[in-house]
Amino acid sequence: MNYGNKLDIGEIELLEALAGDDNVKVIVMYMEGLKYPGEGRRLLETLRRVTRVKPLVVYKAGRSRSSGRAVKSHTAALAGNYEIYRALFRQAGAVEVNNLMDALEVAKALATQPLPRGNRVLIITDSGGAGVQAVDNVESLGLVVPELPQELRSALSKSLPPFASTANPIDLTGSATDAMYKFVLDTVLPTSHVDMALVLAQMQLPGMTPKLADYIIEARRFGKPIVVYGISANEDAKAFKARLEDGDVPTYDRLETAANALRALYEYAIVRGLARPG
Numbered sequence: 466m467n468y469g470n471k472l473d474i475g476e477i478e479l480l481e482a483l484a485g486d487d488n489v490k491v492i493v494m495y496m497e498g499l500k501y502p503g504e505g506r507r508l509l510e511t512l513r514r515v516t517r518v519k520p521l522v523v524y525k526a527g528r529s530r531s532s533g534r535a536v537k538s539h540t541a542a543l544a545g546n547y548e549i550y551r552a553l554f555r556q557a558g559a560v561e562v563n564n565l566m567d568a569l570e571v572a573k574a575l576a577t578q579p580l581p582r583g584n585r586v587l588i589i590t591d592s593g594g595a596g597v598q599a600v601d602n603v604e605s606l607g608l609v610v611p612e613l614p615q616e617l618r619s620a621l622s623k624s625l626p627p628f629a630s631t632a633n634p635i636d637l638t639g640s641a642t643d644a645m646y647k648f649v650l651d652t653v654l655p656t657s658h659v660d661m662a663l664v665l666a667q668m669q670l671p672g673m674t675p676k677l678a679d680y681i682i683e684a685r686r687f688g689k690p691i692v693v694y695g696i697s698a699n700e701d702a703k704a705f706k707a708r709l710e711d712g713d714v715p716t717y718d719r720l721e722t723a724a725n726a727l728r729a730l731y732e733y734a735i736v737r738g739l740a741r742p743g
Contacts, residue, residue: 480511483515490519491575492522493569493572494522494524495568497527508553516736517558522562522572523562524565558733567722573715574690575730577715580737580739581690584609585608585609585659586603586660587633587635588610588635588665589649591666591673599663603724603727607728607743608724608728613633617658621648626640641666643674654689660689661691665694668697669697670701675705678712682713685713692715692723693714693717694717694720
């Protein structure tokens with residue numbers, strides 16, 4: 466919804482309308498700046514009311530001095546000091562992102578996944594290198610990739626190949642199969658050691674097929690958020706991703722975006738009082 470140059474309607478009016486619309490699960494807001502006296506206080510109060518009932522993802526444009534000039538000529542709004550806006554969003558419980566594409570990708574997770582009770586992430590991968598990168602991306606955002614306790618690792622080792630790593634990230638290697646992923650999800654997700662999952666799956670043949678999507682969708686019964694990362698472009702990978710999206714499991718082509726989606730879920734869980742700051 467585009468409100469033009471804010472001549473007679475702005476963020477506050479639209480936020481109030483969308484907050485009361487039962488067809489809207491998540492609100493994504495692109496914001497340049499404030500325009501009228503007293504608008505900042507009214508916006509903060511409105512944002513607080515909105516985030517009590519549904520997630521709000523915001524991208525603030527016009528952060529730099531030069532872009533602020535462009536904002537002023539565009540809507541006559543004052544971009545102002547970005548740190549002030551940043552503090553406003555934090556106080557209100559909004560989830561802030563760095564670009565509009567990330568806003569849409571994060572909203573996809575907030576619209577489909579349950580909120581986590583903590584910040585501990587289970588990572589399952591069929592590529593050791595991708596697993597290492599996933600850890601870097603996840604932990605750089607304040608989430609945690611905990612090492613699993615020995616008793617749980619022993620239980621995993623009984624059914625996984627001897628060359629698989631069970632510490633977390635769980636690396637099933639290029640020999641991964643659909644059944645291995647299902648076993649790990651069914652064994653680890655119900656435990657109290659993790660709060661959400663990042664599944665990395667490249668549809669490596671012959672062990673992996675689009676059927677894996679059904680196993681991941683079934684794992685939603687554990688009540689923990691799951692996001693999936695994969696960059697393969699073969700037909701099996703396309704079918705895999707399509708089945709996941711149809712089953713309300715978000716898929717991402719960039720690890721940074723997948724990690725950011727988990728970060729957004731955790732941040733909003735804190736806002737709703739379901740999780741504590743890590």
